[in-house]
Amino acid sequence: MTVAGTSIDTLVVGAGQAGIAVSEHLGKLGVPHLVLERDRIAERWRTSRWDSLVANGPAWHDRFPGLEFDDLDPDAFASKDRVAAYFEVYAKKFNVPVRTGVEVRSVVRNAHRPGFTVETSDGVIEAQRVVVATGPFQRPLIPPIAPVTPVTSNKDKLFQMHSADYRHPAQLPAGGVLVVGAGSSGVQIADELRRAGRNVFLSVGPHDRPPRAYRKRDFCWWLGVLGEWDAETMRPGKEHVTIAVSGAHGGETVDFRRLAHEGITLVGLTKSFNDAGVVTFESDLAANIKAGDENYLSLLDAADAYIERNGLDLPEEPAARDFLPDPDCVKNPLHHLDLTEAGITSIIWATGFSLDYQWLKVNAFDGKGRPCHQRGVSSEPGIYFLGLPWLSRRGSSFIWGVWHDAKHVAGHIATQRSYLSYQDALERRGKTHRAVEESVSVSETNEISETGVN
Template structure:
């Protein structure tokens, strides 16, 4: 296609859940805007996840307010493709101005005039404002301890789709957040010998006393918590909606044949070393689990709710041998491990955003998504305004705030003084 130049009030970069939410609120406020997506709407849900993934929250919760899933029960967990279809349908519902297959290559503030010049794969766009809705899962991170000699098959969890893609043999999964533990469980059920490296984590019950943990975190005010508790900044959450939803229990996985190890320390000369923190990590996860049960019990009592007691929720598997006598060193060849899956998270890439909106560590400087660079906004990041900010329902509420800020700025900029109004008459 020939290059073209477009002028628009607000440009939204990314058409995942954050971009679709931004577009809805901008549309309702009458803000002219355009959403650019380099792939397809919600593409990461389709190709950046493994085949069997389902949403980690039930359908009544993991959605926007304006549309329910019409083919998924409210307490069921939508498949990844169904979630992607949902966002496409949602965008169509209000005729979102989304252009797919267009990559944003650079955003530069204009000198001596308002707005930004945006270079894209299909030409130049002049925009007064830019909403960065690319989310937190942009660049898969494999830690520097990963061996570089090609002696073993290694992939990031973002590149894992199913057990059949892996070479024969045992698998070491590094990282026990939602992705790592679900992948490890799937591989074990497929007959693989699995070693799971478990670091610090939160481990909520999938449900307790007839209510999903999403409901409990809601009524207890946890989703709306505005600050991260000290020391909990990088703690992952081990939760799953797989097979109808079950509480993650690491000891239970070990009793089914999985071998648990501590946080991975190094990989050298075909030998993996682990920290001696497995027991401590499991204990901290148990503490988090029991805290929620206690908080739920207290809430039920103080509010007089009629919800059945569930004493079995406090039952605990005995510590398996891999916990009582933890492995601190593992020879990959001797263990038959031919694959390492690094479920070690993501980083962001803002190299295309050439504006003064970042601190010395390269992280966005913002207040509830309104950045330190006037006219630049961020959406979809963890803790943007609250704990729930990077989740489907949370990003929708953050987008409402950002869109409102944009609409307010447009009102000020549309002001004309008395002399100008007389000249215009």
């Protein structure tokens, strides 16, 4: 079945968590729609993650309200393949009208008529509205400081890859590894490589470091009851701060000191590379570790205050405030590193992603190419965005958060349809009234003709 020639009220681009969520809400509101996915449902969970990845939140939290992980303990962490399977089951449960293997190549607003013309790999579609549910992980971002020439003494090229392409340690050539970026991905990959016997250097920038759990409650629960997930604006200075959290090994608090004591060499923010294969790091490692500690302790303080304020009977956990001693790499940090001398043959860039909307040819972006929207409702009427960080709140890019954002977007679409239905009704009444007048006019003419009046 081809999509060519299809005319639909609302087209949803992408069948990841955002696309599946908005389809559920659109279906409940009776909005005719179609979901197009260029690969498979939840493809990013399948092929843009490393093999051992698990969700960073427990199963009771990282899900939609309409379906539980019935084969997992609520406090367990689902594997990436289990998450992908979850969304497939969810799509079937709510009869999501999805067509896979169809790529959207361009969206253009129609001239002098409503809606958009959508060019796909399977033909042209006409849509009154378009929901862009392609998420935040669109184009792997490697900073311009990355080496572009051979840097090792034997003139072999340094092996480099983005974390989106990393699957397992055996992918990398023998030798040490520099992991650049200490958010959730960078930390987990560095730890996996260390456990596989690699000599690992981890470049640590500014980060938040919540406890995995505290006083018998997961940090996801704490951020919920403390209102942090619903924070609507990012705090100034936090724009480039990552979150170091992990569900690996049953879930554990990310502790950079522990990682260092286990064999990972911590270094500061990666600054530059020269042609001789020497990398320079910022002198900020200790400051970044300290700021992460402060973030960690602030959540413990807020949790303690919440428990006291609400009279909860949760066991105290004084050991949570104990830190390991600073390792030597923190007390005497490296500022320069010769990659050849250190035996480093690979670099993994865990440096995030950029957005790519070249196919979306509408007036919905600012001068830097970022979407202009209010809670997902674009500045271009009829265009909507879903799944982006801070779309409406801190939790917007998380599984449960995107479901709530999708409900708002679907409601806006339904409201717009109601206004247009009113207009259509007016036009239909007008046509009916004109038809009646024409009928009466013809009838009167016939009566005059039959009476012979001259």
